[in-house]
Amino acid sequence: MDTFEALSDPTRRQVLDLLSRQPRAAGELGRAFPSTSQPGMSRHLRILREAGLVHVRKxxxxxxxxxxxxxLAPVDAWLSKYRNFWEAELDSLEAFLDSGKADPKSRQARSRRP
Amino acid sequence: MDTFEALSDPTRRQVLDLLSRQPRAAGELGRAFPSTSQPGMSRHLRILREAGLVHVRKxxxxxxxxxxxxxLAPVDAWLSKYRNFWEAELDSLEAFLDSGKADPKSRQARSRRP
DNA sequence: TCCATGCATATCCGTACACGGATATGTGGC
DNA sequence: GCCACATATCCGTGTACGGATATGCATGGA
Incomplete structure (x- = not known):
C-alpha cells in the first residue's frame, strides 16, 4: 500500500495527527480509538509503517x-508540483487585484517555478 | 468520496497531472488512457468533480x-500542519548541532508542539 | 524460572465498496 | 440526427476495513 492509499483512511490520518504532537506507545494509540480492537489498530500501524510514515522504537x-x-515527502513532492502553478495563479490574481497587501499567512518560502 | 480518497487512485492522479498542464476535453483524457472505457473515465472524472479537484466547462x-x-487546499492544509513540525525538527537539529549537545540518536524524543 | 504485560501476526468471517468492462440510454449542442 | 459525453445498470474481481479469537514473542518482574 503506497503513501496515498495509506493516507486515504481517516483513522490513520488521526493516528498521524496524534503522533505529530508526540510519540506514543501502540497501546496508547489503541486506547485513543476505543471502537477499534487491538489487532485492528495493529493493522493500521503496520500499514503506516510499511508506507514509511511512522517509525517504531522499543x-x-x-x-x-x-x-x-x-x-510525507512523496505527498509534499507531488503537491509542490501543483503548488507552483497554484501560486502562479494566485500571484496573477494578486497582481490583477493589486491590493498591495502582503499575504497575512505568509506561507513558507514561496518557491517560484525554476 | 473525499479529497484523500479521490487522490488515492493512480489513474486519477495521472489525470490531474495532465490537467495541470492544460485543460482538456473528456474525450481527450479518455484517449490518454486507452485501457479505460469511456464510462470508466467518466466515472473517474465524476469523482474528481465531486471532490472539487476539477472543473467542467462546456x-x-x-x-x-x-x-x-x-x-488541493485541504491536502495542502493538512500537510502544512506537518511541514511546520518537520521544519521545527530541522531547526532543532540545527540547534542541536550548534550547541554540540548530547546523543544524536535521541531524535524522536524531541518532537514537541511549538 | 514462571508468569503477566504489551504488542504483532495469523486466521476466519462478514460487509462494503472500489475498480473494471460491457451495454444501453439520456442529453445538450450543432 | 449525429456527436460527445454523462449516467445507469449489471457483472465480476479484488480488497479494504472491521471484529473476534488464538497464538507468538520479547521484556520485565515476582
Whole structure:
C-alpha cells in the first residue's frame, strides 16, 4: 500500500495527527480509538509503517511509535508540483487585484517555478 | 468520496497531472488512457468533480476539464500542519548541532508542539 | 524460572465498496 | 440526427476495513 492509499483512511490520518504532537506507545494509540480492537489498530500501524510514515522504537515492553516526517515527502513532492502553478495563479490574481497587501499567512518560502 | 480518497487512485492522479498542464476535453483524457472505457473515465472524472479537484466547462459539444487548484487546499492544509513540525525538527537539529549537545540518536524524543 | 504485560501476526468471517468492462440510454449542442 | 459525453445498470474481481479469537514473542518482574 503506497503513501496515498495509506493516507486515504481517516483513522490513520488521526493516528498521524496524534503522533505529530508526540510519540506514543501502540497501546496508547489503541486506547485513543476505543471502537477499534487491538489487532485492528495493529493493522493500521503496520500499514503506516510499511508506507514509511511512522517509525517504531522499543522501550521496555512498549512499542513507541513516532512520526516519520520524511514519509510525507512523496505527498509534499507531488503537491509542490501543483503548488507552483497554484501560486502562479494566485500571484496573477494578486497582481490583477493589486491590493498591495502582503499575504497575512505568509506561507513558507514561496518557491517560484525554476 | 473525499479529497484523500479521490487522490488515492493512480489513474486519477495521472489525470490531474495532465490537467495541470492544460485543460482538456473528456474525450481527450479518455484517449490518454486507452485501457479505460469511456464510462470508466467518466466515472473517474465524476469523482474528481465531486471532490472539487476539477472543473467542467462546456465548449461546443465538448466538456473541457480543468484543474481546480483550490481543491488541493485541504491536502495542502493538512500537510502544512506537518511541514511546520518537520521544519521545527530541522531547526532543532540545527540547534542541536550548534550547541554540540548530547546523543544524536535521541531524535524522536524531541518532537514537541511549538 | 514462571508468569503477566504489551504488542504483532495469523486466521476466519462478514460487509462494503472500489475498480473494471460491457451495454444501453439520456442529453445538450450543432 | 449525429456527436460527445454523462449516467445507469449489471457483472465480476479484488480488497479494504472491521471484529473476534488464538497464538507468538520479547521484556520485565515476582
Amino acid at each position: 522501550q521496555d515492553r512498549h512499542r513507541v511509535y513516532a512520526l516519520r516526517w520524511e514519509g | 465548449q461546443d459539444r465538448h466538456r473541457v476539464y480543468a484543474l481546480r487548484w483550490e481543491g
